[in-house]
Amino acid sequence: MNVQNTPLTGTATHTADATTAEESLAIQEAQAKLDSTFATEVAMQNTLLTPRFYTTDFDELDAIDVSGIRDEWDPLIAEMLADPNKGHFRKTAEWDHVDWDGMEPELKKEFIDFLISSCTAEFSGCVLYKEMKRRGANKEITQLFQLMARDEARHAGFINDALREAGVAVNLGFLTQKKKYTYFRPKFIYYATYLSEKIGYARYITIFRHLQAHPEHRFHPIFKWFEEWCNDEFRHGEAFAMLMKTDPKLTSGVNVLWIKFFLTAVYATMYVRDHQRPAFHKALGVDPDWYAHEVYTKTSKLSEQIFPITLDIDHPRWQRNLERLQRANVQIAEARARGGLSGLVGNLAGSAKAALAFVSLYTIPARKHRVPAVTRLQPSY
Numbered sequence: 001m002n003v004q005n006t007p008l009t010g011t012a013t014h015t016a017d018a019t020t021a022e023e024s025l026a027i028q029e030a031q032a033k034l035d036s037t038f039a040t041e042v043a044m045q046n047t048l049l050t051p052r053f054y055t056t057d058f059d060e061l062d063a064i065d066v067s068g069i070r071d072e073w074d075p076l077i078a079e080m081l082a083d084p085n086k087g088h089f090r091k092t093a094e095w096d097h098v099d100w101d102g103m104e105p106e107l108k109k110e111f112i113d114f115l116i117s118s119c120t121a122e123f124s125g126c127v128l129y130k131e132m133k134r135r136g137a138n139k140e141i142t143q144l145f146q147l148m149a150r151d152e153a154r155h156a157g158f159i160n161d162a163l164r165e166a167g168v169a170v171n172l173g174f175l176t177q178k179k180k181y182t183y184f185r186p187k188f189i190y191y192a193t194y195l196s197e198k199i200g201y202a203r204y205i206t207i208f209r210h211l212q213a214h215p216e217h218r219f220h221p222i223f224k225w226f227e228e229w230c231n232d233e234f235r236h237g238e239a240f241a242m243l244m245k246t247d248p249k250l251t252s253g254v255n256v257l258w259i260k261f262f263l264t265a266v267y268a269t270m271y272v273r274d275h276q277r278p279a280f281h282k283a284l285g286v287d288p289d290w291y292a293h294e295v296y297t298k299t300s301k302l303s304e305q306i307f308p309i310t311l312d313i314d315h316p317r318w319q320r321n322l323e324r325l326q327r328a329n330v331q332i333a334e335a336r337a338r339g340g341l342s343g344l345v346g347n348l349a350g351s352a353k354a355a356l357a358f359v360s361l362y363t364i365p366a367r368k369h370r371v372p373a374v375t376r377l378q379p380s381y
């Protein structure tokens with residue numbers, strides 16, 4: 001997408017007020033001269049643990065017929081059209097001064113990494129949703145994707161505001177053009193995106209509630225915005241639950257094995273990634289193991305709305321193999337840094353251990369349950 005060629009559809013000067021993703025991106029393009037090479041390079045990375053950009057079969061998505069779920073679809077779209085978070089994602093008087101220079105170096109490094117990774121993930125959603133809206137002809141589907149792209153563009157813009165104070169920012173226009181796109185079949189997009197929206201909600205609300213109870217750990221003002229933020233993600237998750245509901249085959253038969261795969265992959269990735277940021281979690285006053293379990297519990301409870309299985313996160317093999325996976329990941333990172341023959345051997349050994357740990361997690365028997373007739377949920381945590 002070329003931002004310069006996209007006409008501005010509104011008059012907003014801040015991404016918080018933008019009503020379309022295009023408008024939001026045009027505003028950010030104008031700020032891009034400030035963006036730093038460092039942050040953009042980090043956002044460009046494609047590893048198993050970093051957020052990716054996706055593309056899919058847009059024609060298949062465009063063929064979805066929502067008439068069978070009209071009762072639940074229309075209220076969701078109405079809620080998104082009402083745009084409860086318009087204007088929310090901007091710095092206000094609530095935005096306390098951030099002492100970046102006084103921040104402990106390890107915390108600063110991990111927190112900036114967290115912000116860049118979050119910004120890339122938000123923007124990844126924006127790019128995918130915006131592309132669907134652009135390519136589709138189905139009025140209902142394009143409308144939904146336009147609304148979700150609008151939200152994600154604001155989220156990414158707000159994180160970039162926070163990063164700019166630290167002297168770094170991600171060049172989103174550059175990323176759109178240069179970052180590698182991974183192709184996923186639509187059903188994999190549904191599983192992966194549904195889960196990332198719901199786990200995003202669970203992550204943000206868990207941090208928000210924890211900091212409500214322990215404000216002394218709120219070392220940056222952006223956390224104050226997490227409650228309304230995660231309500232956007234909650235609605236996006238609802239939308240993907242609706243899309244899956246239009247075709248019962250997506251959540252039955254052999255596809256249940258795919259659902260289990262995505263649940264395991266998304267949970268395991270979160271565990272490994274969070275354990276790479278010990279100083280960040282210490283500053284928040286959060287034990288990453290407690291946090292992971294809390295987020296999995298909430299996400300599993302929510303995903304019962306559409307998935308016929310949940311993972312048995314209390315199984316004795318669960319925690320043990322998450323830890324094995326995490327140690328294997330450290331071994332791989334150290335081997336890569338070392339390089340040479342010993343690095344290669346270490347990398348292979350670490351990868352084999354990681355694969356075994358993943359298989360052990362994947363083969364834990366899942367919990368089965370009946371999926372409710374009514375899918376829609378409201379945020380309740």
Ligand SMILES: [Fe+2]
Pocket residue numbers: 122125151152155232233
């Ligand atoms: Fe978002």
Ligand SMILES: [Fe+2]
Pocket residue numbers: 125152197232233236
């Ligand atoms: Fe989202």
